[in-house]
Every structure is written in structure tokens, then in C-alpha cells.
Amino acid sequence: MKKEKLYIFDTTLRDGEQTPGVNLTVDEKVQIAKQLERLGVDVIEAGFAISSPADFEAIKRIAKEVRNSTVCSLARAREEDIRTAWEALKEGNRVRIHTFIATSDIHLKYKLKISREEALERAVWAVKFAREIMGEKAEVEFSAEDAGRTDLKYLYEVIEAVIEAGADVVNIPDTVGYAVPDEWYEKILSIRENVKNVDRAIISVHCHNDLGLATANSLMAVMAGARQVECTINGLGERAGNAALEEVVMAVKVRSDHFPVYTDIDTKQIYKTSQLVSRLTGVLISKTKPIVGDNAFAHESGIHQHGVLACPETYEIMKPEDIGLKESKIVLGKHSGRHAFRKKLEEMGVELSEEQFEEAFRKFKELASRKKEIYDVDIELLIEGLEGAGEKTYELLYNQAVSGEGVIPSATVKIGTPEGEKLGIAVGNGPVDATYRAIRNALGLGEDIQLKDFKIRALTAGTDAQAEVYVTIESNGFRVSGRGVDPDIVRASALAFLEALNRLEKRKNKKKGI
Numbered sequence: 001m002k003k004e005k006l007y008i009f010d011t012t013l014r015d016g017e018q019t020p021g022v023n024l025t026v027d028e029k030v031q032i033a034k035q036l037e038r039l040g041v042d043v044i045e046a047g048f049a050i051s052s053p054a055d056f057e058a059i060k061r062i063a064k065e066v067r068n069s070t071v072c073s074l075a076r077a078r079e080e081d082i083r084t085a086w087e088a089l090k091e092g093n094r095v096r097i098h099t100f101i102a103t104s105d106i107h108l109k110y111k112l113k114i115s116r117e118e119a120l121e122r123a124v125w126a127v128k129f130a131r132e133i134m135g136e137k138a139e140v141e142f143s144a145e146d147a148g149r150t151d152l153k154y155l156y157e158v159i160e161a162v163i164e165a166g167a168d169v170v171n172i173p174d175t176v177g178y179a180v181p182d183e184w185y186e187k188i189l190s191i192r193e194n195v196k197n198v199d200r201a202i203i204s205v206h207c208h209n210d211l212g213l214a215t216a217n218s219l220m221a222v223m224a225g226a227r228q229v230e231c232t233i234n235g236l237g238e239r240a241g242n243a244a245l246e247e248v249v250m251a252v253k254v255r256s257d258h259f260p261v262y263t264d265i266d267t268k269q270i271y272k273t274s275q276l277v278s279r280l281t282g283v284l285i286s287k288t289k290p291i292v293g294d295n296a297f298a299h300e301s302g303i304h305q306h307g308v309l310a311c312p313e314t315y316e317i318m319k320p321e322d323i324g325l326k327e328s329k330i331v332l333g334k335h336s337g338r339h340a341f342r343k344k345l346e347e348m349g350v351e352l353s354e355e356q357f358e359e360a361f362r363k364f365k366e367l368a369s370r371k372k373e374i375y376d377v378d379i380e381l382l383i384e385g386l387e388g389a390g391e392k393t394y395e396l397l398y399n400q401a402v403s404g405e406g407v408i409p410s411a412t413v414k415i416g417t418p419e420g421e422k423l424g425i426a427v428g429n430g431p432v433d434a435t436y437r438a439i440r441n442a443l444g445l446g447e448d449i450q451l452k453d454f455k456i457r458a459l460t461a462g463t464d465a466q467a468e469v470y471v472t473i474e475s476n477g478f479r480v481s482g483r484g485v486d487p488d489i490v491r492a493s494a495l496a497f498l499e500a501l502n503r504l505e506k507r508k509n510k511k512k513g514i
């Protein structure tokens, strides 16, 4: 099957920013735009130039700084909108004005208060005007807002007229997320069959997710011949959001046997982009979000874990590396079985007799039935229940940390060791980082001891709460964890680190037969 290119139009910075509560600074928008360029999106809708000075400035800077993606601004079918969009874009390398007007009767009657004829005239005028002021250098896209609820015959007329007026791309938005997949497929197909000059433009879709169908509708449109999909990172957007870029792109990639298209997206950049957008917008990603959610590559149940350990493809339709993740996760819980438990012990460097293993597994199942999340430290304690905790090699005798505005964070620690008391002093990014560096200095720890995980939470409410810190470190094939509890966050962190180091010593000594 000869594949055609599917253009990916990202509107995270425009429709995505319409997510209630999201407000990006100009610098943040530029940062996201550069990452979208690395991701390989074809078009970046950088904003709506006339809507605010900040949007204008962001579009201007993005148009100047992004060279490999087309940069686009939204504009109503009004002269001042189109002029302002062009003003913001004109120094760009590849640019597009995206002008729109609503075409559904409900929008025409109650919102714009104009007739179908008038809307058609304005649409044609806007495309011609954009073409005129931009010249051939730039592209014009036209959207028939609320096309999903627009009378079909009238929609054909509008599309034909705007293509005649010079639109390069005609976008068919399901503005209110009302369409269902088979109907949307038929709609796009019928546009392709009934609009005479349709082949002179790219047909695009812009699907909202009010019924959770945005990705499905976008993909059905692709099957019907749409060759541009408008989408956002993490599915951000007005109300329930837009089709998620990562879902559309990965569906096309994973089911390349099914879809007649390819994209130029570097999928290895997906996870990084998703994290950046989540961090800068403050919109958290649901754990079960397809592709980029925490659980998208996590396996909790024994039968699945057994399968994945034997051959990842048994339960994974894509590789974590495909989206830029290092590996999938095997999460221990009450549904886990012996294969996953044994694998965890192997990773931790724990060696048990078969008898001890069965006992440990029984205790693990019992614990997992009572506890929501099983941390590595829980397994450590369980093993210690079987083997005994042993002597502590290190003990925290003293710690002090200094931090604050205008101060370089620094820390001092005194640690009791079999060779006597050791003092460590260091500076760092913050008081915890300085304390960890001070512990490393005091004990002369090398680069081989790597911090793999650091989690902190408050055990109780209030500013006087007990802080609980979990730390996982790795060294030469051993993976061990520690937990520290103290009202002082820095001390809790130091205690967790030292508990992990004590376990590391114990495990190394056991291996050496000491």
C-alpha cells in the first residue's frame, strides 16, 4: 500500500491554552514551540495574534525562532485580525494564517446573527484578504467552525468557495465534540465526493473530546481521506480538550498495517514533550492516559507480568522506547505472582533459598492485600523479617542545613561508622541536595552509587507534619531502598539515604560471605 503523508497540526499553544486554568508566558510558549519543532510537527498554531499582546509577542518570537515547522496564527474573518496575524508572522520562515467563521445555523442565528449567505461571503473575503496581504509565500487555512453541526449541502458550498478563493487547507472542526466515528467518516468522505475542487486543498479535521471520541473521529477522518489532523499534546483544549497528538500519531504508527498514511513525527520525543507541557501548563496527566500516562507501560497482574517478562509483546503493542521512555514497569501489588516477585528480588540483589522465597512470597501477598502501594522498602523489611536486620554500618549523629533567599544552600553531617565518626560538608541545589552531597563526602562514596528514586510525602496534615522519604539507590547490580521519617524534611531525607546505604553494605557483605 502506497502511503500518503498525514500532516500533524499542533494547537497546544492555541486551543490547548484555552484549557480552563492554563496561561503560558511568552517564554514558556517559545520553549514548548521549540520542543514541538524537535518532535517534528508540521504546523505549530502558536496563538491567536489579536487576542492579547502576549499572544502577539509569542507568535512573533516563535515565527522568528522556529525554522522547521510552519508557524500559524488564528484570525477571525475580520480585517484587523488578519492584519494583526500577518504582522506577528511576517518574519517567519514558513507561516500560515488560519481564518475561520462559524457555519452552523445555531452559531449563525444566536452568536453571529448573520445569514448563511453573509457567512459564506465573509469566509471568501477572509481567505482572499489573507492571500492578498501575505502573497504566495504563506499558506491560508480556513475553518468552518461547528462544521460538525452544519447543514451538509451548505458546508459543501462553503468549502468549494474558500478553495476557489485560495485556501490551501480546509479544516472541518467538530467544535463541540458531537460527532460519532462512523458518521464523521461518512461526512468527510461525502465532502471529498461532493466538493468539485476538493483535490486542490488539504482536508483537515479538528475534533473535540466531549464524548471521548476525538481520537477515534480524527482517525476515521483519515480513513476517509483527511490528510491533516489538528491535535494537542496530552489532549489539552477547550472543555474536554482536543484529540491528543500522541494518540493519533501512535495509532498511525502502531497500526501502520491499517492506516494508509505516515507522519514525520519523531515519536521518541513524545514523552519528553508531554512532560514539558504538563509541567508548564500545570495540567497533570491521568495515570491511565493512553501513551503518556504513568500506567501506559506498567504491569501489575501476575499473568501479565509473567508474559511481559518472557516476551514484552505479549502485553505491549508498542515499545516504551518508541515514545522515549527507557523501560516498562513491573509494579508489585496484590495481583502479582511469583515470576514478578522473583524478578524484583533479583533486581535488588537478594538471594534466597527456595524455602525462604516461598515464605517471602506468602508474606508479600499478605502485605499486598492490606496495602495500596508496595514500595521497595516494604520488600526490604519483609526480607529483613526473614533474615534479620543485621548491624547498622552507618548512623546519623548530626546534621545541619542552611538555605534561603540569597544564600548558597549548604550542609554539614556527622556520621558514625565502624572506623569512627566522619564529617562531611557540601553545597548543593537545595538543603536536601547539599545534605546528600555532604553524606557522600563524609563516606567517600563514588559515582557507582546512583540515586534512582526519591519520594517525599507528608504523613499528617499541617506544617508540623511528619515527612516520610523513600529513597532507592543502585550500585554494581544491587538496588536497595531506605525510608526516613522525621518532622524535618532534610533529616528524614538523610535518614532514608543512610538506611539504603546500610542495606547496601549488608547485601554486599552477604554476597562476599561475610
Ligand SMILES: CC(=O)SCCNC(=O)CCNC(=O)[C@H](O)C(C)(C)COP(=O)(O)OP(=O)(O)OC[C@H]1O[C@@H](n2cnc3c(N)ncnc32)[C@H](O)[C@@H]1OP(=O)(O)O
Residues within 6 Å of the ligand: 015, 018, 048, 050, 051, 052, 075, 076, 077, 078, 100, 101, 102, 111, 112, 145, 175, 238
Ligand atoms: C472555536 C474556537 O476555539 S474559536 C477561538 C476561541 N478563542 C478565543 O476566543 C480566545 C481569544 N479571544 C479573545 O481574546 C477575545 O474573544 C477577542 C479579543 C478575540 C475578542 O474580544 P471582544 O472583542 O471583547 O469580543 P467577544 O469575545 O466578547 O465576542 C466575540 C466577537 O467576535 C465575533 N466573532 C466570533 N467569531 C468570529 C469570526 N470567526 N469572524 C468574525 N467575527 C467573529 C462575535 O460576533 C463577537 O463580535 P461583536 O463583539 O461584534 O459582538
Ligand SMILES: CC(C)C(=O)C(=O)O
Residues within 6 Å of the ligand: 015, 074, 100, 143, 144, 145, 146, 171, 173, 174, 175, 176, 206, 208
Ligand atoms: C478555531 C476552530 C478550528 C476551533 O478551535 C474549533 O472549531 O474547535
Ligand SMILES: [Mg+2]
Residues within 6 Å of the ligand: 015, 173, 175, 206, 208, 238
Ligand atoms: Mg477547537
